[in-house]
Amino acid sequence: MATPVFKVKEVSKAYDRRIVLDDINLEINAGEIFGIIGASGSGKTTLLNILVGFLKSNTGEVLFRREHLLEHKDSQIFRSVHSHHEELKKVIGMASQTSSFYDNLSVKENLLYFGTLYGLHRDTLKSNMITLINLMDLQGAENRLAKNLSGGMQRRLDIACALIHDPKILILDEPTADLDPLLRNHIWRLVRKINKRGTTIVLASHHLTELENLCSRITILKEGKILATGTPNEIKERFSKHEEIHLETFPGNYNLIADIEDKDIMKEIAQIEDRGTKLVIHTSKPELVLQELMKKLDKHKETIIDLKVTKPTLDEIFILITESAKDKEEEAEDDKELMEEKTKLVEKMRKGAKKKSEDEKEEK
């Protein structure tokens, strides 16, 4: 059974009159890589800052399980992040969206400095530093000033600073922001390595496709609210029954291929996308559609270059969720009902007012 290390209960946060987080409830388990995904401004960073105690929520609470009890799964002793902040700091490390180190200190100096602030013994600190330098591929740059490092190295240094004290929980906020794909890949590999050492990782990102393969569980935020929490597959299952058939053929007359006459089969097709170089068909019955497609390919003398059947990516699911027609419809209906109600009320009031003024005139 998964042991939660963080419990977020009914947390809400507002700046001035803008609600940034609205009634957030979730649990983060030990040893997992937990992803928080959402569009920009959805509240990811705010949630992470609340998790580490940097921000205080307006309502609700965030509980963490105390460090020395992490090994004791049966001991469920949780404490508030805010009242036991100093204890929490010993078990977590955080790399925020913007790198957080001193530009005018070298790699070594930064690591030694932050390690000292964690109260590490000199030998432990040195050992950790060497380990992290190797882990983060910063060999040769130990004495280079942080500002003179490349973007990727800076990000790795930032993560290294977060790990210098060997925390049980690592919080990463957009660790791959502004990095090229190679570097991003490298960072994700590092994250896996770190997780394999037993560190629980909570990360926020909007690179959903990458998180899909990395995270044990994810939660999707939209406008401060959690839309869904679960493993990537669970979420995909919940929000999309369809699968995707990716077909690449030669010569690629996709308009002909996509022209399926069978109405029964067409009913099972949710969407057909002609992406120019390939055809993507969204369907809940891929086997049936594939059969039809084979016939079409044969008929039109199309040679298959590539064919795969996949579930929608998290990106696609996310888009689906955040901009779903159903949502829009439901919302529009809700709005319409409300507006109708209001309009009726307004009309009633207007009629009442009109009658009143007419009565007053008659009296005069």
Added chain:
Amino acid sequence: MKKIIKIVGKNLKLLMRSKTSILVVIFGPLLIMLLVGFAFNNPTASKLNIGYVAPEKTNLTNEFLNALKSNTNFAVIEYVTTESCTDMIEQGNAHVCIIFPKDFAISNNKTNEIVFYVDQSRTNFIYAVIETVSSKIDFTSNKLSYQMTNDLISTIESAKKTNSENLLRIIKLKAATDDLTKTLTDMQTKLGSLDLNKSSLSTGNADTQLTAVETDVAALKSKGLAIISASEDFLDDVTVDNSSRQNVFEDELETYRAQITNQSNKTNADVAALKSSIAAMSTDVDKLNKKLDTVKTTTADTTTKITAMKTNLAEIKTNLESMKSSVETLNAQINAIKVTSAESIVNPITTTIKPVSTKSNNLNFIFPYLIILIIVFISIMLSSNLIIMEKTSKAYFRNFTTPTKDLTFIISTFLTSIFVNILQLILILLLAYYFLEAGLSTNIGFTVLLIFVSIALFTIIGMIIGYFFKSQEAVTMASISVGSVFLFLSNLVLPVENMSLAVQKIAHYNPYVIASETLKKITIFNAKWPDIQMDFAFLAGYIIIGIILVLIIQKMSKIQYISKKPMKHLLKKDDIVDKYLKLNSGVLVRYEAELLEELKKMSDTSFNEYVTKTKNDFESWLILNNRNALAKKVGECKTREETIKVLEKSGKK
């Protein structure tokens, strides 16, 4: 402790590696110190440009001008008119303009006024200028006064001498008057006692008596002759052995006879003469009686005149008394003048300015103020900048995530600032000592303690500023402003005594004033602990208050930083639906004022999402909140501006 040392080390490294920090915080003050040191390291007075206007070059004018020109620090330039001279002051080419009067000379019923034109806006310099020039003018004026006073004193002395002589004369005169009076009195008495009664000479008696005398003489003659005869007879009768003796005796008897006869004859002649004399006397007596009458008359007149004379003499005596008294009084007054030296009258009180300290260099006098001033600015700016650099640095967040107490960071910042300050001060003091020959006294213990306390205090003030403000610019401005306030509420720019009483009271508690004055006492006057313990107590008090403020403000700034004005009460979902208007941006509008605020921020495009031909969400919301009258007005509005105006008007009511 390890953390503190690490943080201090980190701060120092960051300072050293930041070129801006090095330039502004470290080298800046050193440069200022050197410049100020060279500027003030001048034992002599400043060169003054003195303009003058003299309509007439009288002797007195020339005397004053020569006195001014004799001072090599004065550049004395003549101008034709007052306006041209004052223009030079306005342009900054002259420091003072002296207008000598026409007919400048010393005489009775004439006041000679020398007018000085100065630039009062040079308040920190003008008094020195006025004093310097005035002292020269005063010196010359004193010289003239001395001469005139000397003359006056000589005249008084001469008068005194004459007075003394006159006094003697008066005394003598008085004595003479007295004598004269006495004499006249005697005369009067004598005259009065003169028996001027007529007398008559009764010659009858005299004749009778003379006749008696004749008779007697005749009788006497006869008797005498008888005697002689008898003697002769005797002699004849007597036989004397000694015939010579007898002869002699006989001769003698003859002689006696002759004598008697002669005498008798003479006597008779005399008597006759006497009778004639008596007769003559009687005639004379008559004449004398006549004269006596005359004398009597004259004596009466004389007595009267003597009486008048005596009266006059009495009057003269009275006047002489009065004169004597006046002269004596005058002499007494003259003698009572204790100060008879012209020098003492012209300059009854001389002032000699002696330095309490043997140091005579301007820099030595101003050094304590400069040192503390540098401490003020360096400490405040360094500590405030350290804090704001930390707050605005990328690493601030990571520092927050470490299990390090805020107090550790506070102490580290404090120690970093102290360390840098001390290093800078050592450097400044060494430079000042070697190049400017300025230094601190041998009272090293107190000096070091005072410097340390000052650094600590102003570091804490800088830390308060650093924690209070949120941006580099605000911190810099605040640091400079605070430092400037300390500077201007001190004696360094303008004398504190020129300020209002209330400000003076505040200035006395100005920590810069306390610190600089205490350092001055220690370094220049070698003050002892009892003299400065109150000052240290004040500074210590300020430090304690500062520490408390640092802790409070740091806590508040942290709360503010992490909370970013959170909404105090979050709303329940039902409330949101029923009572409040949720805008498309996610903002909740609870009251009309908030609606007005949002409308002002909103674009027209966004506005059109709420207000169309068929609906007006704002109107509906107002109706739901039973604000029907306002809802009606808002319902009539088609544009955002109209709606804003209606809400504003409603708000004013």
